[in-house]
Amino acid sequence: MRLTVIGTGYLGATHAACMAELGHEVLGVDVDPDKVAALQAGRVPFHEPALPELLAKHTASGRLRFTTSYEEAAAFGEVHFICVGTPQRKDSEGADLRYVDSAFASMARYAGPDALLVGKSTVPVGTAGRLADTHAAEIAWNPEFLREGFAVEDTLRPDRLVLGVGSERAEALLRAVYAPVIAAGTPVVTADFPTAELVKTAANAFLATKISFINAMAEVCEATGADVSVLAEAIGHDDRIGKKFLRSGVGFGGGCLPKDIRAFAHRADELGVSLAFLREVDAINMRRRDRVVELARELCGGAVLGARITVLGAAFKPDSDDIRDSPALNVAARLRLDGADVTVHDPEAMDNARKAFPLLGYAVSAEEALVGADLVLHLTEWPQFREISPDTARSLVSRPRIVDGRGVLDAAEWVAAGWEFRALGRPAPGEADRMGRLKR
Numbered sequence: 001m002r003l004t005v006i007g008t009g010y011l012g013a014t015h016a017a018c019m020a021e022l023g024h025e026v027l028g029v030d031v032d033p034d035k036v037a038a039l040q041a042g043r044v045p046f047h048e049p050a051l052p053e054l055l056a057k058h059t060a061s062g063r064l065r066f067t068t069s070y071e072e073a074a075a076f077g078e079v080h081f082i083c084v085g086t087p088q089r090k091d092s093e094g095a096d097l098r099y100v101d102s103a104f105a106s107m108a109r110y111a112g113p114d115a116l117l118v119g120k121s122t123v124p125v126g127t128a129g130r131l132a133d134t135h136a137a138e139i140a141w142n143p144e145f146l147r148e149g150f151a152v153e154d155t156l157r158p159d160r161l162v163l164g165v166g167s168e169r170a171e172a173l174l175r176a177v178y179a180p181v182i183a184a185g186t187p188v189v190t191a192d193f194p195t196a197e198l199v200k201t202a203a204n205a206f207l208a209t210k211i212s213f214i215n216a217m218a219e220v221c222e223a224t225g226a227d228v229s230v231l232a233e234a235i236g237h238d239d240r241i242g243k244k245f246l247r248s249g250v251g252f253g254g255g256c257l258p259k260d261i262r263a264f265a266h267r268a269d270e271l272g273v274s275l276a277f278l279r280e281v282d283a284i285n286m287r288r289r290d291r292v293v294e295l296a297r298e299l300c301g302g303a304v305l306g307a308r309i310t311v312l313g314a315a316f317k318p319d320s321d322d323i324r325d326s327p328a329l330n331v332a333a334r335l336r337l338d339g340a341d342v343t344v345h346d347p348e349a350m351d352n353a354r355k356a357f358p359l360l361g362y363a364v365s366a367e368e369a370l371v372g373a374d375l376v377l378h379l380t381e382w383p384q385f386r387e388i389s390p391d392t393a394r395s396l397v398s399r400p401r402i403v404d405g406r407g408v409l410d411a412a413e414w415v416a417a418g419w420e421f422r423a424l425g426r427p428a429p430g431e432a433d434r435m436g437r438l439k440r
């Protein structure tokens, strides 16, 4: 089939390359000419494992092309996937739909009567219906559940496909697009527009809630001397709870979970339904960042003014260079504001971080970042950081003090190398002998 993908960011570029991998002829469209030029040259303008190989393969074969022209896109294919951004509005918690509205309007203007416009962006419930009422072209909604860092794998082998359709023809077209994925046994859920839209926001709300649940337990652990990592493991053994998304730490960030729970709570208010608990989920999440800042102050003797602080990590999660709402950079920037001399290192997100936070210091390697540090904060769990030898690190810093904001470093190893070691939601190693006694 001949497909177009409108908006070629993290979602759209991945979707375009994966649709080519499924055997389709694909034309990607973006309003950003630099992005289009990079993609057309076979270069992915962000870090996403496995995507560069796929993009190079299909741009070289000519099966995948990119353009800035909607006119060309309308003439090219019949099914158009809309993957533009839906960031948080500047003036409220709600989603900014201007890019979605503009992409649908542009496509509807040029598209022929047989075109199917398929929304993939995450939108407030009711958006698809409103667009269907506004435009003559047929509309469908096919929300996306991929995770950054696993985007290609998640697109080619998703847990499920959700097809929000208003006609048998739309369903048949989408089933044809995804035929190889469906043939591999992927469950398909067909739904009306509002249900399809809600599946997406509900899934992200559930994931965010699970993370904040364990982080709220971390707060209770901190107040009692209990250990949240043991707690998470133990409750995770219950199949009904499961171990996934129970990693406590500095909390969730990124271009999706934070803005999606805010937009969902906002939309629910408009509908007269209370999703107030999502505001608590958000608040718990933001308190974890406060807690790291507070721990940094505590470890630096009450104030960070003048302290040299190393922040390991800038991306919102490993295997990504995405710094949107990154907990690591949020903490780093706040410490800088409090007068600390902050140096950041990240294996992939340095360019993006530098652009967004030019006042922070940056080091080309973790080792360079550690030199002379009074305090080390481990805030994005890149595998590379787990390989740092506590002994080597000890020889580089001024004062061996570390906060593990992701709960993955081996405390015993760091303590044995002479480090003062703190992790969120876990007793400091020296406190272990008080096991079984309540702190308060």
Ligand SMILES: NC(=O)C1=CN([C@@H]2O[C@H](COP(=O)(O)OP(=O)(O)OC[C@H]3O[C@@H](n4cnc5c(N)ncnc54)[C@H](O)[C@@H]3O)[C@@H](O)[C@H]2O)C=CC1
Binding pocket: 006, 007, 008, 009, 010, 011, 012, 029, 030, 031, 032, 035, 083, 084, 085, 086, 099, 102, 103, 120, 121, 122, 123, 144, 145, 146, 147, 148, 255, 256
């Ligand atoms: N990043 C992710 O992992 C996932 C994102 N989503 C959702 O997908 C949507 C896109 O997210 P990202 O790809 O992360 O955003 P992004 O910001 O990386 O990409 C959006 C792209 O759309 C382009 N664009 C904006 N207006 C346009 C227009 N009128 N015509 C053509 N292109 C236009 C921008 O230049 C940009 O390249 C959002 O709704 C997001 O919530 C859903 C699942 C996963």
Ligand SMILES: O=C(O)[C@H]1O[C@H](OP(=O)(O)OP(=O)(O)OC[C@H]2O[C@@H](n3ccc(=O)[nH]c3=O)[C@H](O)[C@@H]2O)[C@H](O)[C@@H](O)[C@@H]1O
Binding pocket: 122, 144, 145, 146, 147, 148, 149, 204, 207, 211, 244, 245, 246, 247, 248, 249, 250, 251, 252, 253, 254, 255, 256, 257, 316, 317
């Ligand atoms: O709508 C979206 O864009 C996507 O949002 C998330 O994907 P993503 O943001 O790429 O990354 P996640 O792996 O979900 O991690 C999100 C944040 O939660 C944090 N996290 C995750 C898991 C966990 O146990 N604890 C935890 O703090 C991560 O460090 C990261 O900051 C969802 O997992 C995807 O299904 C969804 O498609």
